[in-house]
Amino acid sequence: MGFARTCSVALVGVEGVVVEVQADLEPGVAAFTLVGLPDKSLTESRDRVRAAVVNSGTAWPSKKLTVGLSPASVPKAGSGFDLAVACAVLGAAERIDPRVLSDIVMIGELGLDGRVRPVRGTLPAVLAAADAGYEQVVVPECAATEAALVPNVSVLGVRSLRQLIAILADEPVPHEEPDEPGRPDPLLAGLRMPGSGAATGMHGAPAAQQDQGHDLADVVGQLSARTAVEVAAAGGHHLFLEGPPGAGKTMLAERLPAVLPRLTREESLEVTAVHSVAGLLPPGKPLVDAAPYCAPHHSATMQALVGGGPGMARPGAVSLSHRGVLFLDETPEFTTRALDALRQPLEAGHVVIARSAGVVRFPAKFLMVLAANPCPCGRFSLADDFCECPPSAVRRYQARLSGPLLDRVDLRVQVDRVTRAQLAERGVRGESTAMVADRVRSARERAALRLAGSPWRTNSQVPGRELRSRWHAVPGAMDEAEHNLERGVTTRATATS
Numbered sequence: 001m002g003f004a005r006t007c008s009v010a011l012v013g014v015e016g017v018v019v020e021v022q023a024d025l026e027p028g029v030a031a032f033t034l035v036g037l038p039d040k041s042l043t044e045s046r047d048r049v050r051a052a053v054v055n056s057g058t059a060w061p062s063k064k065l066t067v068g069l070s071p072a073s074v075p076k077a078g079s080g081f082d083l084a085v086a087c088a089v090l091g092a093a094e095r096i097d098p099r100v101l102s103d104i105v106m107i108g109e110l111g112l113d114g115r116v117r118p119v120r121g122t123l124p125a126v127l128a129a130a131d132a133g134y135e136q137v138v139v140p141e142c143a144a145t146e147a148a149l150v151p152n153v154s155v156l157g158v159r160s161l162r163q164l165i166a167i168l169a170d171e172p173v174p175h176e177e178p179d180e181p182g183r184p185d186p187l188l189a190g191l192r193m194p195g196s197g198a199a200t201g202m203h204g205a206p207a208a209q210q211d212q213g214h215d216l217a218d219v220v221g222q223l224s225a226r227t228a229v230e231v232a233a234a235g236g237h238h239l240f241l242e243g244p245p246g247a248g249k250t251m252l253a254e255r256l257p258a259v260l261p262r263l264t265r266e267e268s269l270e271v272t273a274v275h276s277v278a279g280l281l282p283p284g285k286p287l288v289d290a291a292p293y294c295a296p297h298h299s300a301t302m303q304a305l306v307g308g309g310p311g312m313a314r315p316g317a318v319s320l321s322h323r324g325v326l327f328l329d330e331t332p333e334f335t336t337r338a339l340d341a342l343r344q345p346l347e348a349g350h351v352v353i354a355r356s357a358g359v360v361r362f363p364a365k366f367l368m369v370l371a372a373n374p375c376p377c378g379r380f381s382l383a384d385d386f387c388e389c390p391p392s393a394v395r396r397y398q399a400r401l402s403g404p405l406l407d408r409v410d411l412r413v414q415v416d417r418v419t420r421a422q423l424a425e426r427g428v429r430g431e432s433t434a435m436v437a438d439r440v441r442s443a444r445e446r447a448a449l450r451l452a453g454s455p456w457r458t459n460s461q462v463p464g465r466e467l468r469s470r471w472h473a474v475p476g477a478m479d480e481a482e483h484n485l486e487r488g489v490t491t492r493a494t495a496t497s
């Protein structure tokens, strides 16, 4: 009797698969069956779609209606299929000409009132549509700038199903009020992003965008730690900052992302896709083009740290810091389980999250910065303060950081408090972020030249064996390090790249 089809996108991690949505109307007892939808949220979709259609002033077909999403084998989660389901139904009912629907990809959740609401992952969904050769996508209006980052796709942003019906049926488009700003997202509580100091939400803080106002010029003294930050950025080395509270460890870590090179277009899209699936892109500035920074609290859940959650899996801190900086303040306070979970991303550059419907993979290549106090109370080894921790507690605290995690860290620096006199002398400003970033950029260029023809791009990626045989340090550069190694002393960071 009536048949129509249109398309949407299913996301698995940050990978999208175009899904065909077919609607079929047959005479018979009024019924609405959805097939190909293993996820519970899709059953709910049925009720939302029906209410949205009716509340858009359109009759719901009172016949036997079957809607199928294929391929059935693709795990489908989330609410982003609503818009496509509604339009396929209206195509089968001939409220919309089925011919205009078949080549369009539609992404969006429907409210019961018929408003089109944003879903996580618009960018990767539109990328997948473009890759599959589709040229037209419909998205919620507030996600249109994000969708428009994808080249060669024409994007239509709509506020309501009513508007979309009118556009597709070539009728006058009704006015709708714009959306009110979204609510904070409780699942991300415990994740701290720069500039927020608190949990961030769908439209919250400038999550992981560039943190203006954090300049290295603000850091008084700390020459060796500043050098370590620069070397970490230049060579892509993980960094361990060790020192008492108030020494400036957090301050230094926060200033590392801005020293890293800006992301290339390709990297930007990759990083933005992850933040899109997390629902953390601020509207109006959808492209993450600077190295992100993510500083999960040590009490953060495993889910907040590595990703997961019900329905469509969310990326965790390790992925939100992809191509940027993951800062673990007070690292020894993290649970062993949390620290162990970092091993996979550190080794593989991605995390794999097991789900009932299969596995989800998120990219997770980050520069890790660890910070630790010398002991639980933080006063150990300070001349002017007294540590109250029993020696066994100090040992246990320091031992938490031994092993596989520290093996990955190339740079370990002692950060001592600057004196009050030094702080008072603020007239003498250190080098600015811009100056250091400049040197980092040219160091990276030199490294790329040096490593041309090899599988590596930065010094940290080159195995030690290769370093010793093919890229010797200049004569004398290793003397101090070797001398200290013999004496068992931690070496001060020295820039050699």
Ligand SMILES: Nc1ncnc2c1ncn2[C@@H]1O[C@H](COP(=O)(O)OP(=O)(O)O)[C@@H](O)[C@H]1O
Residues within 6 Å of the ligand: 218, 219, 220, 221, 222, 243, 244, 245, 246, 247, 248, 249, 250, 251, 252, 418, 423
């Ligand atoms: N070297 C420094 N230069 C300027 N301010 C500093 C310095 N070290 C510490 N501070 C001040 O002390 C505060 C605490 O530093 P913070 O980075 O939080 O220390 P830590 O993380 O080591 O406990 C900073 O916000 C800053 O105001």
Ligand SMILES: [Mg+2]
Residues within 6 Å of the ligand: 246, 249, 250, 251, 329, 371
């Ligand atoms: Mg701190």
Ligand SMILES: [Zn+2]
Residues within 6 Å of the ligand: 375, 376, 377, 378, 379, 380, 387, 388, 389
């Ligand atoms: Zn102590």
